[in-house]
Amino acid sequence: MQIKDMAQRLQITPRAIRYYEEKGLIRPQKADESGYRQFSEEDLWRLQTIITLREVGMPIEDIRELLEQMDQGKGSLLHYLELQRSFMYDRWVELSKVIETTESMIERVRTEQVIAPASLYELAEANKRLRQTRDVWVDRWNFNQIADVYDELVTRKQEGYNKHERYDEVLDAVVSATVPMPGEAGLDAGTGTGNLAGRFLSYGVKMSGFDQSLEMLRQCRRKHPEVETKLGTFFAFPFLENRFDFVVSSYALHHLTDDQKVLALAEFRRVLKHQGRLIIADLMFADQEHRRQHVKELENAGDIRALEQLEHECVADRSRLLAELADLGFQADSHQLTTYVHLISARLK
Numbered sequence: 001m002q003i004k005d006m007a008q009r010l011q012i013t014p015r016a017i018r019y020y021e022e023k024g025l026i027r028p029q030k031a032d033e034s035g036y037r038q039f040s041e042e043d044l045w046r047l048q049t050i051i052t053l054r055e056v057g058m059p060i061e062d063i064r065e066l067l068e069q070m071d072q073g074k075g076s077l078l079h080y081l082e083l084q085r086s087f088m089y090d091r092w093v094e095l096s097k098v099i100e101t102t103e104s105m106i107e108r109v110r111t112e113q114v115i116a117p118a119s120l121y122e123l124a125e126a127n128k129r130l131r132q133t134r135d136v137w138v139d140r141w142n143f144n145q146i147a148d149v150y151d152e153l154v155t156r157k158q159e160g161y162n163k164h165e166r167y168d169e170v171l172d173a174v175v176s177a178t179v180p181m182p183g184e185a186g187l188d189a190g191t192g193t194g195n196l197a198g199r200f201l202s203y204g205v206k207m208s209g210f211d212q213s214l215e216m217l218r219q220c221r222r223k224h225p226e227v228e229t230k231l232g233t234f235f236a237f238p239f240l241e242n243r244f245d246f247v248v249s250s251y252a253l254h255h256l257t258d259d260q261k262v263l264a265l266a267e268f269r270r271v272l273k274h275q276g277r278l279i280i281a282d283l284m285f286a287d288q289e290h291r292r293q294h295v296k297e298l299e300n301a302g303d304i305r306a307l308e309q310l311e312h313e314c315v316a317d318r319s320r321l322l323a324e325l326a327d328l329g330f331q332a333d334s335h336q337l338t339t340y341v342h343l344i345s346a347r348l349k
């Protein structure tokens with residue numbers, strides 16, 4: 001394959017492929033006479049791996065190191081296949097959105113007979129904005145680097161601003177609100193080191209979990225080998241539709257922007273069974289007025305550190321989440337657990 005063929009198959013630009021070549025991540029052969037790059041199926045798989053790792057926030061230097069280890073036979077086939085699976089789920093979810101947009105276009109043309117090009121352009125642009133919303137996520141929290149000490153960080157006593165206040169109680173509240181039953185299938189979205197997923201094992205539940213951090217998943221597997229774990233993102237859960245009786249998530253959504261949270265809620269809906277339950281414990285304000293009042297209190301108290309931390313986090317507007325869940329067919333209740341953490345308990349109608 002030439003570079004344009006490779007770019008078309010992967011739905012990326014030739015410029016991106018050249019960039020990865022400049023960084024030494026791929027080394028395509030060049031034809032003797034023409035000098036054109038010639039890509040093999042092995043190059044295709046390598047590029048898929050690179051794209052997957054970039055989408056889950058891994059820096060270029062870390063990717064280079066990982067690929068070098070794999071070239072030296074130090075990487076496992078299982079790990080390599082997991083990366084490919086994450087890539088395929090990501091592309092599958094994106095393609096499903098394109099199909100939905102196309103179906104909407106066809107239905108509009110059938111209904112209105114004559115349709116203005118601007119109307120079709122509006123649908124296409126909406127799909128483009130969804131893709132851009134997914135693609136701008138960056139791991140600003142360095143989860144791969146803090147995986148070894150994460151459990152210590154979340155349980156450490158802190159004065160002042162503490163988003164993990166009463167951490168164990170919050171996770172217990174999630175389990176209690178879920179009401180797990182033996183034989184059910186549950187998913188922990190953004191499982192991290194598995195602190196929440198592990199709590200469900202004693203109830204006879206088959207637990208699965210995904211995370212964008214390879215190192216976090218390694219910690220989860222070490223602590224809870226019974227939990228099925230996959231590499232994945234909140235924009236493309238690495239599971240098929242209607243698989244789980246319940247989905248839980250704790251301390252993860254605040255790493256997404258408001259628009260990205262909307263995409264994640266749709267993924268929650270996609271993987272749940274009929275009348276499935278969704279339980280979320282995360283950083284939230286009840287509404288924008290609640291946020292303004294809290295910020296004003298911190299300003300009056302001169303708590304600069306807390307203000308800076310809140311600026312760094314994407315604390316959710318609970319009222320918006322509840323409205324989005326209602327649009328997706330959920331019936332939801334909510335209440336506040338700690339200074340910053342709220343719990344949403346929802347069920348599909």
